[in-house]
Amino acid sequence: MTDTAPRPTLEAVAALAGVSRATVSRVVNGGDGVREALVARVRRAVEELGYVPNQAARSLVTRRHDAVAVVIAEPETRVFADPFFALQLRGISKELAAHDNQLVLLLTEGRDDHARVGRYLAGGHVDGALVFSLHLDDPLPGLIQHAGVPTVFGGRPGWSDGRSGVVYVDSDNRGGAREAVRHLAGLGRTRIAHITGPLDQTSAADRLDGFRDVMVDADPRLIVESDFTPAGGERAMRELLDRRPDLDAVFAANDLTAAGALRVLRERGRRVPEDVAVIGFDDMLPVAEQADPPLTTVRQDIEEMGRLMARLLLRRLGAGAHAGGGEQGVGGAPSSVVLPTTLVRRASA
Numbered sequence: 001m002t003d004t005a006p007r008p009t010l011e012a013v014a015a016l017a018g019v020s021r022a023t024v025s026r027v028v029n030g031g032d033g034v035r036e037a038l039v040a041r042v043r044r045a046v047e048e049l050g051y052v053p054n055q056a057a058r059s060l061v062t063r064r065h066d067a068v069a070v071v072i073a074e075p076e077t078r079v080f081a082d083p084f085f086a087l088q089l090r091g092i093s094k095e096l097a098a099h100d101n102q103l104v105l106l107l108t109e110g111r112d113d114h115a116r117v118g119r120y121l122a123g124g125h126v127d128g129a130l131v132f133s134l135h136l137d138d139p140l141p142g143l144i145q146h147a148g149v150p151t152v153f154g155g156r157p158g159w160s161d162g163r164s165g166v167v168y169v170d171s172d173n174r175g176g177a178r179e180a181v182r183h184l185a186g187l188g189r190t191r192i193a194h195i196t197g198p199l200d201q202t203s204a205a206d207r208l209d210g211f212r213d214v215m216v217d218a219d220p221r222l223i224v225e226s227d228f229t230p231a232g233g234e235r236a237m238r239e240l241l242d243r244r245p246d247l248d249a250v251f252a253a254n255d256l257t258a259a260g261a262l263r264v265l266r267e268r269g270r271r272v273p274e275d276v277a278v279i280g281f282d283d284m285l286p287v288a289e290q291a292d293p294p295l296t297t298v299r300q301d302i303e304e305m306g307r308l309m310a311r312l313l314l315r316r317l318g319a320g321a322h323a324g325g326g327e328q329g330v331g332g333a334p335s336s337v338v339l340p341t342t343l344v345r346r347a348s349a
Contacts (some may be wrong), residue, residue, distance in 0.1 A: 005183060042338075067102040068181055068313060069129040069189040071117055073138050075109045079154040082228070082256065083284045085133075088154065092130060093308025099314055101127075106138070118143030125139040128313045130154065136200040152303060154156040158202045167316070168336045169308045171300035173203050173281075176341030177210025179278045180251050180298050181266055183343055185214060189249035189277055194220040195236040196259060204228070207253050223249060226257055232261025234285075238245055239337055249349070255280040255287040256297055262348070266292070277349035293347035300341050 010028075014021045019038055026034050027042040028051075034042075043049075070092055072079050079085045088143040089105075096103050104126055106117050119128060119146060129144060132154025144151050184192050194211045195205030212218065221243040224234035233252060237260065239248060252258035258280030262272060270276045272293055280288065281300035312334040 001210070008051040010264045011047045012049055013042065013051050013074045015039040016049060022194070023235065032252040038344065052099045066100060067104055067126045068096055068310070069104045069106055069117075069121060069126040071121075071129055071131040071140065071144075073108050073131070073135060075141055076107050078229075082254065084254070084282060087284065087302040088306035088309075091303035091308075092310045093306075095307045095310035096301075101314070105135045111139075114139050114143060118147060121149045122147035127317050128152075130309045130313055134158075134201070135198070136256060137325075141277060150308045150313065152314045152316070152334075154309055156202045156336075157204070158205070159202075166336070167312055167334055169305050169312065169339070170203075170336070171305065171339045172341050173206035173300075174213070176281060176298040176300065176343075177207040178213050179341070179343045180281070181211050181214040182343075184249040184279060184349060185276055186249060186279055187249070189275075191222065191244060191247045192218070192308055193224070193240045193244065193247045194218075194250040195233060195240070195250060195252045195257050196225045197228045197257070198221065199225055199230070203254055211251055219244065226253065229253050229259060229261075230256050230260035233257035234264050235260075236266035237261040241265075241270075250276060252278065255282045255284050255291075255295060255297055258297070258348075259291050261285055262291055262293075262295075263275075273347070273349050279343075280347045283344050288344070288346065291348065296346045296349040297344055298341050299344045301339055305339060308339075312337070 010021055010024050014302055019042060023038060023229040024036055024042050028046065032174045033322060045340070070089065072085060087133065093103050102144060106120065110204070117140065127149040130152055131140060131144065134140060135156065136155065136158050141157065153166065156168055157166055192215055194208065196208050198307065199205050199208065205348070222240065224236040225241050226236040230348045233256065236257070241264070247263050250261055252261055258278055262278060265272055265276055272278055277294065278296035280295050282302065283297045284302070288297050315334045
């Protein structure tokens with residue numbers, strides 16, 4: 001058993017710096033009205049003693065928790081199996097850490113979890129929320145609005161209730177899909193199929209719209225809804241081959257779906273790209289580069305999306321005003337951002 005040194009107190013810092021306890025409190029909590037010379041003395045004393053502010057007490061003074069909830073409207077089995085979420089969380093985590101904020105991860109498995117998340121957000125545990133992977137019938141936006149928590153969304157919300165003041169970060173899903181399908185058409189492919197994502201999410205709906213922008217008279221049998229997973233891509237690819245065995249190209253709504261489609265094409269003896277050209281969406285390198293053959297895909301900067309979500313929220317909270325960038329709206333308020341996409345050509349198309 002070892003003895004531990006007593007934790008330095010606010011009073012000890014005040015005594016070493018030769019100032020009042022109230023002065024130390026203002027300095028460590030970011031308050032104004034303290035002369036620069038005294039600020040320097042307090043900071044030297046804090047460093048010498050190794051003083052760490054009590055977060056609970058600090059929150060009472062600043063009304064800030066320096067914590068942000070990241071709410072992903074998906075079950076944990078999906079979140080931890082899909083590298084998309086890891087990339088987005090990495091961008092969020094880097095930006096929050098740079099501003100000394102903690103990330104609190106909240107996942108939703110079912111309706112009971114929605115209520116739990118709503119109660120947590122309303123309980124004043126965090127300063128704001130970052131929310132993504134919403135579905136159209138998701139109750140989370142209403143719960144978050146009721147909680148009164150500043151929020152930035154990942155992906156364009158699909159609400160039709162005229163809600164104002166919504167800030168989001170998204171990619172040009174429709175434009176990226178158009179570029180992918182135009183590339184396939186430019187290769188001389190005429191029977192181009194599309195495996196969609198879940199159409200209750202705006203990203204999947206926008207990619208379907210981009211496909212239809214190019215394939216105006218597409219055979220409905222060449223469109224199958226899926227779920228952004230490899231297993232879903234396999235199921236959809238089998239259905240497409242049964243419906244239209246003469247198809248010569250596939251645009252898949254994400255890289256995981258494309259990876260599943262490639263496996264089925266290989267099983268059915270179809271050569272890629274000679275018989276069937278394949279394009280995905282995301283450019284998640286562990287998936288796209290290790291596919292067989294390596295996957296041509298539409299790149300969206302997933303990590304940057306996460307970083308921008310966190311940056312916009314910090315700006316709403318007043319903590320990230322020095323972060324710079326071009327995400328400012330009218331009157332200094334943050335505005336939504338739509339990032340461009342690019343086609344990355346590899347061996348599959």
